[in-house]
Amino acid sequence: MNCTEFMTLLPMYPDNMPDEETRSAFLLHAAECPEDAARLAEQEALLASLKAMDEDMEVPAAFTEGWRAALAAEKKPVRPASRLRGWAIAAAAVLTVTLGTSLMRQGALFPGMTAKQPETPAPMAFEEDALPAAGGGSYAPEIFEEDTLPQMSLSAMWDMADWEVEEAAEAGAKIAKPSMVIRSTSLSVRSAQYDADLAQLESTLALYGGQIAYQSEETAPATADEAAPGRMANLRARVSDADLDALLSATASIGKVTYNETSLEDVTDSYYDAQTQLAQYAAQQERLEALRAQADTLSDQIELEAQYGEVLRAIETLQGQLSLWQAQAESATVSITLLETAPEALPEQPPLAQRLAEAFTHSLRNARSFAGDALVFLVMIAPYALCVAVVVLLGYSIVEIVKKRKKKENEK
Amino acid sequence: MQEDTLFIRQAQKGDVRAFEALMARHEKKIYGLCLRMLGNREDALDCAQDAMLRIWRSIAAYRMDASFTTWCFRIATNACLDLLRKQKIRTSVSLDMLTDLGRIPAAETGDPHAQAIAADTSRALGHGIASLPADLRSAVVLRDIQGFSYEEVADILGIPLGTVKSRINRGREKLRGILFQDAELFSLPRVQMDERRIDA
Numbered sequence: 070m071n072c073t074e075f076m077t078l079l080p081m082y083p084d085n086m087p088d089e090e091t092r093s094a095f096l097l098h099a100a101e102c103p104e105d106a107a108r109l110a111e112q113e114a115l116l117a118s119l120k121a122m123d124e125d126m127e128v129p130a131a132f133t134e135g136w137r138a139a140l141a142a143e144k145k146p147v148r149p150a151s152r153l154r155g156w157a158i159a160a161a162a163v164l165t166v167t168l169g170t171s172l173m174r175q176g177a178l179f180p181g182m183t184a185k186q187p188e189t190p191a192p193m194a195f196e197e198d199a200l201p202a203a204g205g206g207s208y209a210p211e212i213f214e215e216d217t218l219p220q221m222s223l224s225a226m227w228d229m230a231d232w233e234v235e236e237a238a239e240a241g242a243k244i245a246k247p248s249m250v251i252r253s254t255s256l257s258v259r260s261a262q263y264d265a266d267l268a269q270l271e272s273t274l275a276l277y278g279g280q281i282a283y284q285s286e287e288t289a290p291a292t293a294d295e296a297a298p299g300r301m302a303n304l305r306a307r308v309s310d311a312d313l314d315a316l317l318s319a320t321a322s323i324g325k326v327t328y329n330e331t332s333l334e335d336v337t338d339s340y341y342d343a344q345t346q347l348a349q350y351a352a353q354q355e356r357l358e359a360l361r362a363q364a365d366t367l368s369d370q371i372e373l374e375a376q377y378g379e380v381l382r383a384i385e386t387l388q389g390q391l392s393l394w395q396a397q398a399e400s401a402t403v404s405i406t407l408l409e410t411a412p413e414a415l416p417e418q419p420p421l422a423q424r425l426a427e428a429f430t431h432s433l434r435n436a437r438s439f440a441g442d443a444l445v446f447l448v449m450i451a452p453y454a455l456c457v458a459v460v461v462l463l464g465y466s467i468v469e470i471v472k473k474r475k476k477k478e479n480e481k
Numbered sequence: 482m483q484e485d486t487l488f489i490r491q492a493q494k495g496d497v498r499a500f501e502a503l504m505a506r507h508e509k510k511i512y513g514l515c516l517r518m519l520g521n522r523e524d525a526l527d528c529a530q531d532a533m534l535r536i537w538r539s540i541a542a543y544r545m546d547a548s549f550t551t552w553c554f555r556i557a558t559n560a561c562l563d564l565l566r567k568q569k570i571r572t573s574v575s576l577d578m579l580t581d582l583g584r585i586p587a588a589e590t591g592d593p594h595a596q597a598i599a600a601d602t603s604r605a606l607g608h609g610i611a612s613l614p615a616d617l618r619s620a621v622v623l624r625d626i627q628g629f630s631y632e633e634v635a636d637i638l639g640i641p642l643g644t645v646k647s648r649i650n651r652g653r654e655k656l657r658g659i660l661f662q663d664a665e666l667f668s669l670p671r672v673q674m675d676e677r678r679i680d681a
Binding site: 119122123128 | 497501504508510513516517526530533534603606621625626628631650653654656657660661
């Protein structure tokens with residue numbers, strides 16, 4: 070170590086030397102260099118003097134008495150420390166921001182700044198008149214003017230031939246031809262309680278006057294949905310057309326309807342055509358009966374008999390068809406398939422980890438949205454807060470100035 | 482100390498007597514700090530009194546996480562620095578300082594010459610300390626006179642430890658340069674002037 074290095078280290082001696090090695094080299098140099106040894110002695114003397122400066126210092130009585138007297142003169146006692154004050158302020162700030170943001174999101178604060186929800190499209194308005202009526206879309210019957218209709222049963226009305234209708238029209242009675250619509254409904258019902266639902270179906274049919282025309286039971290074929298299917302019951306019943314809608318409503322609550330089809334067959338034109346033909350054949354029958362009575366020759370009689378027979382057969386066929394259509398129009402056909410299924414298993418809950426992850430993701434999304442809204446809220450109240458802060462600062466400054474002036478006056 | 486903790490808690494509740502008992506152990510050092518920092522008795526009295534009041538007013542906010550002594554001296558040092566800033570003085574040593582200087586090397590010999598040198602030494606020490614810039618002065622006073630450790634000095638002044646060490650080194654160097662212009666002050670053999678670094 071040289072003298073320059075020694076002088077650089079001198080102020081650091083003895084308590085701030087870089088390391089022991091440096092200290093050893095420093096002291097070794099002092100032992101070898103008389104001038105630096107003297108400087109070292111000066112430094113040690115200086116530090117000793119500084120250390121001893123206050124050892125026997127006496128505290129002036131004026132100081133001791135003075136600060137005690139000043140303490141006694143303090144008007145306000147020292148308030149106890151409130152460690153919770155900081156936490157209370159922070160809690161109040163968080164509560165203000167949370168409450169303000171919530172009110173803002175609901176539109177109670179700063180209306181117009183509510184987060185715009187995606188507009189859900191209004192449900193399409195259906196013009197009811199444009200839709201077919203519920204229940205299969207049966208044609209509305211012809212409008213009857215009840216005041217002008219004679220009191221006739223439906224059968225009597227259906228039995229009228231065209232010429233009779235014309236005569237009635239000439240007589241002034243306005244009669245409209247009723248529609249002849251054959252309704253058929255097919256239902257497929259799945260049931261986890263097969264026996265109970267089957268019994269309920271049968272009783273419901275009976276309640277509405279339905280007559281079961283056909284009933285069978287078999288094992289349902291396997292499907293993609295049902296690997297182990299149960300029983301399957303097929304019912305076909307005839308129900309009064311007027312009671313069909315009520316019956317369908319009553320059966321809607323039985324099991325789970327998976328298929329519902331209603332078909333309509335309008336045979337009105339065919340029916341009245343057949344009626345017209347029947348009338349014509351009836352007239353022809355009368356004429357043939359008159360001719361048979363007047364037939365002179367055997368050949369004429371044979372020919373007339375043949376024609377008469379044909380007419381009779383045509384009349385029977387038409388009458389049969391008319392009766393069938395009439396019966397079908399009066400009663401609707403309901404075909405029900407009841408399929409036994411296994412009870413629906415409760416949906417399995419996802420694993421706990423998945424639920425926790427979904428809950429966390431959902432909360433994180435909500436928290437992010439709330440944080441964004443909170444930031445908007447803070448920006449919106451910033452001007453108000455700034456005004457309040459300026460007012461408070463001004464007030465505080467004025468109070469401090471007044472206090473200092475009073476203190477100076479007291480000291481004078 | 483548990484007794485100090487009890488006094489502190491009572492003082493925080495407003496017990497003046499507890500505060501007086503607590504500060505009785507620290508008032509001498511606080512006064513000594515103010516005296517060395519400001520260089521004259523009058524300013525030291527005012528500043529020390531102000532420091533005691535500041536400590537009283539702030540004790541409610543004192544948390545037990547730091548040493549009470551360093552906390553008090555932080556307040557007292559700030560009071561000294563505040564006063565220095567207001568006054569913007571580089572203090573001169575008054576004759577009154579001679580009565581407060583305490584034991585001085587070579588002052589106890591009874592030798593009039595030695596006593597004269599001791600008085601000069603005391604005066605020179607006070608002058609030298611007062612001549613230091615406020616930042617170096619506070620570090621030297623707290624470390625070399627008050628006896629605080631480097632870490633405590635850093636805590637009191639609120640500066641890094643490295644800065645404390647640097648200020649103390651520079652303060653000692655400046656002080657040495659001021660004081661050893663006259664080798665007789667410390668009764669040491671004279672060293673060639675041209676070989677000294679004078680940084681006064």
